[in-house]
Amino acid sequence: MDLLSSLGDSTGSPGPDVPQCSRKGCRADAVWQILWNNPKIHDAERRKVWLACEEHRGWLENFLQQRLFWRSTEPLEDTEA
Template sequence: MSDPLPTDEPLICSSRGCRAPARWALRWNNPRLHDADRRKTWLACAEHRSTLGDFLDARGFLREVVPVAGSPTLEG
């Protein structure tokens, strides 16, 4: 099961206070709380991709990072 991304609203970065358009979907789960196939999604702009990803990765939660549909693929 995965959490669908809203399609009728602009996709905004999940970083606190950021209102930039999302370019990346950080797909994650907490194995202590979620089934193995469950994915939660945080959205990230180019500036916050690494900080949000590092936060999730340090806890062992990050599963994948994918470009948001309709956004250009960014390197880095």
């Protein structure tokens, strides 16, 4: 799973240099990856990823848990190290 390469938009424009939180309107640096899937449309092994800053981690997890989509939360590792 290559999180950094998926940050660009559909026009091929590069995304931000540092991964940002997925919460609408937040531009803080992401430190968590929240793994989820919708069992009605995704295979059981498939994981989609939302990125979260420290402030919005709980909000994003709660949103997904209420819908039974949340699978796990893991630290966002520096992929360039």
